[in-house]
Amino acid sequence: xxxxxxxxxxxxxxxxxxxxxxxxxxxxxxxxxxxxAAYMAKRMPKIGGVFLQAESxxxxxxxxxxxxxxxxxxxxxxxxxxxxxxxxxxxxIAGADLPALIIxxxxxxxxxxxxxxxxxxxxxxxxxxxxxxxxxxxxAPSSVQEMADLTAKAFDLSEKYLVPAMLLADxxxxxxxxxxxxxxxxxxxxxxxxxAVTGTxxxxxxxxxxxxxxxxxxxxxxxxxxxxxxxxIEENECLYESFMMDDADICVVAFGIAxxxxxxxxxxxxxxxxxxxxxxxxTLWPFPKAPLAQAADxxxxxxxxxxxxxxxxxxxxxxxxxxxxxxxxxxTGGMIPTPEQVLESIRNMAKxxx
Amino acid sequence: MTTQILxxxxxxxxxxxxxxxxxxxxxxxxxxxxxxxxxxxxxxxxTANCSIIISDDxxxxxxxxxxDALIAMNLPSFDKYENAVxxxxxxxxxxxxxxxxxxxxxxxxxxxxxxxxAADAGIPTLANMIILGKMIKETGAVSxxxxxxxxxxxxxAKRAELIDINIKALEAGYNYEG
Numbered sequence: 001x002x003x004x005x006x007x008x009x010x011x012x013x014x015x016x017x018x019x020x021x022x023x024x025x026x027x028x029x030x031x032x033x034x035x036x037a038a039y040m041a042k043r044m045p046k047i048g049g050v051f052l053q054a055e056s057x058x059x060x061x062x063x064x065x066x067x068x069x070x071x072x073x074x075x076x077x078x079x080x081x082x083x084x085x086x087x088x089x090x091x092x093i094a095g096a097d098l099p100a101l102i103i104x105x106x107x108x109x110x111x112x113x114x115x116x117x118x119x120x121x122x123x124x125x126x127x128x129x130x131x132x133x134x135x136x137x138x139x140a141p142s143s144v145q146e147m148a149d150l151t152a153k154a155f156d157l158s159e160k161y162l163v164p165a166m167l168l169a170d171x172x173x174x175x176x177x178x179x180x181x182x183x184x185x186x187x188x189x190x191x192x193x194x195x196a197v198t199g200t201x202x203x204x205x206x207x208x209x210x211x212x213x214x215x216x217x218x219x220x221x222x223x224x225x226x227x228x229x230x231x232x233i234e235e236n237e238c239l240y241e242s243f244m245m246d247d248a249d250i251c252v253v254a255f256g257i258a259x260x261x262x263x264x265x266x267x268x269x270x271x272x273x274x275x276x277x278x279x280x281x282x283t284l285w286p287f288p289k290a291p292l293a294q295a296a297d298x299x300x301x302x303x304x305x306x307x308x309x310x311x312x313x314x315x316x317x318x319x320x321x322x323x324x325x326x327x328x329x330x331x332t333g334g335m336i337p338t339p340e341q342v343l344e345s346i347r348n349m350a351k352x353x354x
Numbered sequence: 355m356t357t358q359i360l361x362x363x364x365x366x367x368x369x370x371x372x373x374x375x376x377x378x379x380x381x382x383x384x385x386x387x388x389x390x391x392x393x394x395x396x397x398x399x400x401t402a403n404c405s406i407i408i409s410d411d412x413x414x415x416x417x418x419x420x421x422d423a424l425i426a427m428n429l430p431s432f433d434k435y436e437n438a439v440x441x442x443x444x445x446x447x448x449x450x451x452x453x454x455x456x457x458x459x460x461x462x463x464x465x466x467x468x469x470x471x472a473a474d475a476g477i478p479t480l481a482n483m484i485i486l487g488k489m490i491k492e493t494g495a496v497s498x499x500x501x502x503x504x505x506x507x508x509x510x511a512k513r514a515e516l517i518d519i520n521i522k523a524l525e526a527g528y529n530y531e532g
Contacts, residue, residue, distance in 0.1 A: 006378050006389070032393055115394065176416050177374065177389040179381045257415075264414035339415055 002183025009147040010174040012182070013103060013167065014039035016148035017075055020155050021187035022101070023049035024074040026063040028056060030082045031115045032171035033105035037077065057082045061089030061102075068098035068164075069209040071196030073155055077103035079171075080121050081112055083129075090164060091130025095211030097195075097226065099158035101151070102136075102166045105174040108334035116334025117171030119256060120308035125168045126285045126315070133223045135230050137165040137237070138284040140255040144178035150282070152185045157237060159191065161229050168284060170307065172257040172336070239282035240291055244270065248277030250349050251295045253316050254305035255281045257336065262305045265342035274350045284312070289319035296320035301349050305329045305342055355410055357495040358418045361486075362403035362435055363427025363448075368482035371508075372425070373404035375520075376486065379496040379504045380408035388416035401430055408495050423493050425485055426452060427468075446489045448481060464488060466530055472523065480523035487527025498528060 007015070014036045017025070025040040037053070044051035054060035060076050067074035078086065083104045093100050106121050108114040125138045137157050139150040147169060154165035197207050213219035241259075244266055245251065254262040259280040269276045279295065281288050295302075301324050304313035310328040317326050329345040331337045359376065363369045370391050377389040390405045405418035419438060424445045426432035429452050432445075439445055441460045450469035466488050468481035490498055501524055505517040 004381060006374070006381055006387070171393070172390065172416065175391055175393050177377060178413070178416075179387060260413075261415040261417075267414070336417060338417075338419055 002181050004179040004181050006177050007144060007180050008035055008175060008177050009141070009144045009169065010035035010105065011039050012144050012148040012180050013077070013151045013169075014043070015182055016151040016185050017073075017101070017155070018043055018047065018049070019182060019185040019187070020073065020152040022073040022075055022155065023047070024067045024072055025050065026052050026054050026060040026074070026076050027078065028054055028060050028082060030079045032107060032117070032174050033077050033079050033103065035174070036103065036105070057085035058089065061086035061093075064100050064102075065089055065093050065096070065098070068093055068100040069096070069197045071193035071198065073101075075101040075103065077105065079105050079107045080109050080118065083121065083124070087124075087130040090136070091132050091134060092211050093164045094130070094134035094136070095132060096209050097162045098164065098209065099155070099162055100164045101154050101158060102164065103151075104166060104168050106168065106170045108332070114334040115171065117173075117257060117336060118307050118332070118334055119170055119258060120311065120332060121168065122284065122306070122308060122311035125166050126287070134226065135163065135285055137161070137163050137233065138168050139165065139239075140168050140282060140284050141173055142256050142259045142280060142282075144173070144176065144180045146282075147173060148180055148182055148185060156188060157233075161233055162195075163229065163233065168256070170257050234286040237283060238286050238288045238290070240288035241278075241280040241282060242291060243278040243280065245277035245279060245295065248275050248295075248298070249300055250274065250276040250303065250346060251292075251299045251301075252276060252278045252303045252305060252342070252346065253281070253292065253312070254278065255284060255312070258305045258307055261337055261339050262342050264339035265346060268339065268343050269346045269350075272347075274346060276346050276350075281312075287315045287319060292316060292319040293321070296323040300324060301352075302326040303329050303342070303345050303349060305337060305345075307336060308332055357408045357423065357493060358421050359406040359408070359423045359425070359489070359493075359495065360403060360418045360421040360435060360438070361406070361425040361427075362401060362431035363425075363482075365400060365402045367402075367427050368479065369402045369427060370404050372482040372486045373406045374508060375483070375504060376408070376490075376496065377406050378507055379501070382500070382504060382507075383496055385409060385496075386411060386413050388413045390416040401428070401434075403431065423489055423495065425489055427482065427485065428452065429454070444489075444492055446485050446492075448485055450481075462492075464492060465532065466527060468527065471526055471530070475522070475526060477519050477523055480519060483520050483523035484527035484530070487524035488530055490524075491528045
């Protein structure tokens with residue numbers, strides 16, 4: 001264990017990325033993630049890295065695309081409206097089978113929305129966002145420590161599977177400070193990247209980075225290949241936390257800040273004698289279907305706690321094949337459910353069917 | 355034990371810094387801590403506040419909606435948060451800037467003329483640390499030992515002269531009886 005320091009979530013992402021070997025950052029400022037860009041602006045020049053504030057989010061993501069093609073670790077960060085602007089580039093990066101990391105510190109939407117915390121980009125992150133047949137690996141941190149650890153993990157997964165990754169945080173996670181230990185994060189060993197565009201020195205054939213396939217048979221084949229990789233990711237890379245689920249009659253499902261609020265409510269409900277637990281997805285794609293399917297055979301119902309009008313709830317219903325009722329407990333537009341609101345929802349479910 | 359603290363005042367009064375100091379102190383005592391600022395447009399010239407939780411157990415929600423201790427450094431903050439304090443909680447009021455008394459009778463109110471004390475001591479920007487010193491004494495959320503170590507962590511070496519006056523302000527509040 002190294003020394004713990006008190007850091008903002010946004011800063012922890014930036015420092016973790018640098019420690020994990022990222023030397024290329026392209027961004028455009030937006031609340032509530034600007035500390036991340038500011039940290040990069042300060043540190044990158046001192047360590048021989050590149051910080052570039054692009055003229056727009058669209059430019060930034062295309063710079064990411066360019067660096068990704070050379071096989072270097074590269075990232076961009078933004079918040080909801082800015083991430084919408086990046087979707088075209090993200091689709092191209094996915095289509096070109098390149099690794100890259102996109103950070104979304106979510107705020108309320110739609111449109112310009114507000115600047116307070118939100119989880120209403122769940123659909124965008126996990127179901128596409130841009131056009132075409134593709135997925136992102138989506139990780140959802142629930143503490144400042146996870147903001148750091150999952151940043152490093154996201155780079156690793158993205159390179160392992162040649163799939164762009166997204167860290168889906170929110171304004172609270174970005175702005176809050178907590179003790180964090182960064183000593184466990186280091187640069188991975190150099191891996192061969194035979195696909196990277198690094199100059200042939202007249203010794204090999206050109207590598208071409210592209211997402212254009214005008215022959216439909218070829219494009220179909222590309223998509224088939226990509227989905228084979230997605231299948232492997234779904235089998236091997238699901239992450240979740242199970243909290244007080246052993247004897248639970250009710251299962252709360254929540255990620256990020258909503259999971260923290262829910263934990264308070266679960267602990268309070270247990271004190272009232274209600275058998276309730278929490279499953280916290282850490283990967284939102286791949287979504288941890290198996291633990292939810294197992295829970296569906298044991299509990300009487302699920303409560304999806306979200307900072308949105310209810311987006312993850314659809315995946316909870318799919319994972320549990322609607323065997324048990326799934327209800328929503330939510331706030332939106334930058335509001336955050338209180339532990340009392342979640343507790344009330346738990347009490348209501350406990351009362352039903354007695 | 356878990357102590358939920360809300361520090362609120364005008365932007366520029368050092369509300370966020372006082373909170374950061376407190377969180378750092380808790381961390382150095384091996385407690386679980388969180389610090390969450392308000393970051394809305396109200397920060398520019400308006401009110402600012404931060405939530406701090408210091409606990410022996412892992413911190414769940416970092417949002418303090420029902421504080422055990424409230425530091426109010428201006429009237430709008432006191433008006434806004436007085437009713438949020440838990441029954442039996444403590445409020446620390448900068449009585450230089452807040453003319454009224456607490457309306458609730460189920461909370462302990464401490465009146466510290468922190469802004470005047472800071473001005474009289476020649477450290478006009480440190481009312482925040484004076485009132486924080488009093489809060490630490492009355493709540494015991496953290497101990498009052500090794501304060502210099504914490505200061506060294508959060509004040510840059512280039513501004514080392516600030517360490518002594520911050521400690522002086524904390525002590526003035528800690529020792530204030532009134």
